[in-house]
Each structure stands twice: as structure tokens, then as C-alpha cells.
Amino acid sequence: MKAVKPIRVALLGCGTVGTEVVRLLTDQAEDLTQRIGAPVELAGIAVRRPNKHREVPEHLLTTDAAGLVSSDDVDVVVEVIGGIDPTRGLLLDALKAGKSVVTANKALLAEHGSDLFEAADASGADLYFEAAVAGAIPLLRPLRESLAGDRITRVMGIVNGTTNFILSAMDATGAGYAETLEEASRLGYAEADPTADVDGFDAASKAAILASLAFHTRVTAADVYREGIRSVSAADIAAAKGLGRTVKLLAICERVVSPSGQESVAVRVHPAMIPRTHPLASVNGAFNAVFVEADAAGEMMFYGQGAGGAPTASAVLGDLVAVARNKVASGRGPRESAYAALPVQPMGNTPTRYHISLDVADKPGVLSQVAAVFAEHDVSIAAVRQEGRVEDASLVIVTHAATDAALRSTVDKIGGLPVVREVVSVMRVEGEE
Numbered sequence: 001m002k003a004v005k006p007i008r009v010a011l012l013g014c015g016t017v018g019t020e021v022v023r024l025l026t027d028q029a030e031d032l033t034q035r036i037g038a039p040v041e042l043a044g045i046a047v048r049r050p051n052k053h054r055e056v057p058e059h060l061l062t063t064d065a066a067g068l069v070s071s072d073d074v075d076v077v078v079e080v081i082g083g084i085d086p087t088r089g090l091l092l093d094a095l096k097a098g099k100s101v102v103t104a105n106k107a108l109l110a111e112h113g114s115d116l117f118e119a120a121d122a123s124g125a126d127l128y129f130e131a132a133v134a135g136a137i138p139l140l141r142p143l144r145e146s147l148a149g150d151r152i153t154r155v156m157g158i159v160n161g162t163t164n165f166i167l168s169a170m171d172a173t174g175a176g177y178a179e180t181l182e183e184a185s186r187l188g189y190a191e192a193d194p195t196a197d198v199d200g201f202d203a204a205s206k207a208a209i210l211a212s213l214a215f216h217t218r219v220t221a222a223d224v225y226r227e228g229i230r231s232v233s234a235a236d237i238a239a240a241k242g243l244g245r246t247v248k249l250l251a252i253c254e255r256v257v258s259p260s261g262q263e264s265v266a267v268r269v270h271p272a273m274i275p276r277t278h279p280l281a282s283v284n285g286a287f288n289a290v291f292v293e294a295d296a297a298g299e300m301m302f303y304g305q306g307a308g309g310a311p312t313a314s315a316v317l318g319d320l321v322a323v324a325r326n327k328v329a330s331g332r333g334p335r336e337s338a339y340a341a342l343p344v345q346p347m348g349n350t351p352t353r354y355h356i357s358l359d360v361a362d363k364p365g366v367l368s369q370v371a372a373v374f375a376e377h378d379v380s381i382a383a384v385r386q387e388g389r390v391e392d393a394s395l396v397i398v399t400h401a402a403t404d405a406a407l408r409s410t411v412d413k414i415g416g417l418p419v420v421r422e423v424v425s426v427m428r429v430e431g432e433e
């Protein structure tokens with residue numbers, strides 16, 4: 001191969017993912033050169049504490065991330081610091097200067113994606129972010145490129161490994177949420193501060209990114225309805241099991257078409273019961289999987305490691321190769337596609353289905369009183385199971401689809417009926433008609 005100008009890369013951050021990016025870049029240097037048509041070289045690595053990075057070449061380390069980004073010696077910026085500050089400013093500066101960006105930062109993209117895309121468009125730079133959603137799993141490129149000729153109707157998946165590990169363990173052991181979280185922390189799956197994962201913020205950022213790509217519409221984290229897994233109880237898991245279902249934290253992005261043909265999108269993250277026969281039910285531990293439905297392609301499932309240093313670095317490297325190839329070919333990758341600008345539905349208007357488990361007095365007329373509340377709210381019942389005991393009985397109800405607001409009001413009213421001793425479990429149901 002004749003000598004070509006190397007692509008010079010600034011790496012911002014050298015933690016779990018960054019360390020693996022350096023390793024892969026170094027170990028595969030020759031193969032990457034062949035695949036790209038030019039060598040890729042590290043121009044510098046911005047870190048906070050240089051003495052903590054004995055595993056990477058010392059002469060590359062700097063604490064001046066802004067200086068590295070603005071250096072004339074840098075063509076591409078790879079950001080694996082995370083968070084909004086200082087990453088937002090650093091990446092905007094890079095893009096404004098025409099330097100392509102590869103990032104794993106879902107929080108930044110879900111909040112400020114449009115600013116980044118605008119800066120990329122203005123200068124003609126690339127913005128790639130496959131690692132930001134579902135780690136190693138090729139998902140954003142299929143949505144952005146392979147399925148760009150189809151009409152995607154739904155993206156539903158398990159996009160947070162920590163919560164999936166906790167829910168899988170609760171399902172396997174019957175243990176409660178708090179003790180399972182403790183175990184997940186002990187094993188190193190849950191972080192010291194697990195808030196972003198267990199309260200659904202991480203999954204909501206990913207859902208916003210997925211919905212934006214799937215529906216060609218700007219969707220931010222603030223547009224995503226979010227419930228985490230803190231309130232999922234052993235009783236909820238047991239109720240699910242009793243019905244041949246399991247509980248998963250799902251990110252669901254849907255195209256909703258009103259009876260008058262008006263299109264909108266609904267984007268939500270919440271725990272849901274799915275049948276044990278559903279492909280997502282067998283995704284256990286820290287794995288991720290995403291189910292995509294498109295008009296022409298039909299149903300597809302993407303499965304693999306959604307987190308971890310090496311798997312996430314694999315996605316970063318794939319993006320780096322893509323932007324480097326574009327540079328060699330003097331071309332560009334896909335831009336932001338938000339032309340559809342569909343409105344985002346409030347959760348209350350979104351059609352969902354509920355599973356409700358009640359402890360009720362075991363006397364005549366209870367079922368009809370409960371059923372009357374459903375009728376009053378125009379919520380239709382799909383299945384009822386009643387199990388009598390000596391003094392009281394359990395009543396399990398699964399509804400047909402109704403608006404989330406109608407279902408919530410129904411549950412509130414039922415909880416107040418004198419014949420209902422306790423609302424044992426309420427959970428949305430997904431993955432079946």
C-alpha cells in the first residue's frame with residue numbers, strides 16, 4: 001500500500017471503555033490500516049489523573065482535553081468520559097472544527113443530540129455513537145442505515161444490563177429487590193450509586209436515541225416516560241410466574257396511529273410482564289436484546305453484550321473505522337434524520353395493558369363490583385382468575401389495551417372498594433395480543 005496520511009485520533013477518557021479502546025487500537029493496528037486504507041494513530045489521551053494509567057503509553061497522556069481536541073494534529077475525537085460536562089463543550093468544539101466524533105455517551109446524546117448534529121452538519125463532520133445503546137450489539141447502524149428504506153413501527157428491548165441482572169436473579173431465586181440489588185453490587189454488576197440504572201434513567205436515554213433514529217424525529221430523555229425497578233416486588237415476580245410470564249425492564253418506542261390516521265410516537269421505560277415464550281424473556285443476566293418491527297422486514301431481534309469494557313470498545317472501534325473510511329474517501333456518514341418531526345404522546349394517552357392482582361373478600365358479588373369499575377372506565381377485561389381461600393380470595397385480572405390514564409384510574413378506584421383488601425401487584429403487560 002502506498003504511504004497515506006495517518007488518521008490522528010484524540011481519545012477523551014481512559015476508564016473501563018477507554019482502556020479497551022487503546023488496547024484494541026494497538027493490538028489491531030495493522031488490520032485496521034488495511035481495513036481503512038490509512039493507519040489510525042493515537043495523537044493523545046485526555047485523562048484526569050495521568051499517574052493512574054500505567055497501562056497506556058505515558059507520552060500520550062494529557063490532562064488538557066480542550067487543548068487536545070483543538071490540536072491541528074487531531075482528525076477524529078473519541079469520547080469515553082461520559083456525562084454532560086465537560087463533554088458537551090469538547091464535542092461541540094471538535095465538530096465545529098470539522099473533526100469527526102465517536103462517542104459512547106448516551107446521556108449527552110439524549111439531552112443535547114440535536115446541538116451535536118447541528119454542529120456536525122455545519123462543518124460536514126461525522127457523529128457516530130453505536131456504543132451508546134446496547135454496547136457491542138450492532139443496533140444503531142441497522143436503524144440508521146440498513147433499515148433506512150423501511151418503515152419501523154416498534155423498537156422494544158432490554159437495554160440496561162444492571163436491571164436485567166437484578167430482575168433475572170429475582171425471577172430465579174424469588175428474592176426481593178433490596179437483597180438482590182445488594183448481591184448485584186457485591187458481584188460488581190451494579191455501581192456504587194445504582195440510581196441511573198435502577199431508576200431507568202440509563203434506559204430512558206437509550207430509548208430516546210432509539211426512537212429518534214427509528215422514527216426520524218427528535219426525541220430527548222425528557223420526552224420518555226420512565227419508571228425504574230425499585231418498586232418491583234417478589235410478589236410481582238411471583239404473580240408473573242403464576243401466569244407463565246416474567247418481569248423485564250423494557251424500553252418501548254412505538255409509532256402510534258390514531259383512528260383518524262394521525263401519527264405520533266410513544267416512548268417509555270417501565271417494568272412489564274412478558275410471556276416466558278417471548279424472545280426477550282430468555283435474555284438473562286447482564287445481556288441486552290432489542291426487538292425491532294418494520295413494515296417490510298417484519299420482526300428482528302438483536303442480542304448480545306450491552307456493557308463492559310471490551311464489548312463497548314468493539315462498538316467504538318467499529319465507528320472509528322467507519323469515520324476513518326469516510327475521511328479516506330472524502331465522504332460522510334449519515335446525518336441526523338429528524339424530518340418526520342412526529343409529536344411525542346404523553347404516557348396517559350398511550351395504549352397499554354395491565355395485569356392486576358387483588359386480595360379480595362371471598363363473598364358473592366365481589367367480581368361484579370370489580371368488573372363494574374372496569375366498565376365505568378371503558379377498560380375491557382381479557383382474562384380473570386379467581387382463587388378462593390377460607391377468609392379471602394385472590395383475583396387476577398389481565399386487561400385488553402386501554403389508555404394508560406384509564407387503566408391507572410381503574411386501579412385507583414378498585415383499590416378504594418371496601419371488598420378489596422389489598423392491591424397486591426399492578427404491572428403493565430407487553431409482548432402479546
Ligand SMILES: NC(=O)c1ccc[n+]([C@@H]2O[C@H](COP(=O)([O-])OP(=O)(O)OC[C@H]3O[C@@H](n4cnc5c(N)ncnc54)[C@H](O)[C@@H]3O)[C@@H](O)[C@H]2O)c1
Binds near residue numbers: 016047104131307
Ligand atoms: N462501561 C460500560 O459498560 C459502558 C457501556 C456503554 C457505554 N458506556 C459509556 O462510555 C462512557 C465511559 O464509560 P466508562 O465505563 O469507561 O466510565 P469510567 O468512569 O470507567 O471512565 C471515564 C473516565 O473518564 C475520566 N474523566 C472524567 N473527566 C475527565 C476529563 N474532564 N478529562 C479526561 N478524562 C476524564 C475519568 O477519570 C475516568 O477514568 C460513558 O459515557 C458510558 O455511559 C459505558
Ligand SMILES: N[C@@H](CCO)C(=O)O
Binds near residue numbers: 132161306307
Ligand atoms: N450501566 C449500563 C451500562 C451500559 O450502558 C447497564 O447496566 O447496562
Ligand code: NA
Binds near residue numbers: 131132135137139315
Ligand atoms: Na450498540
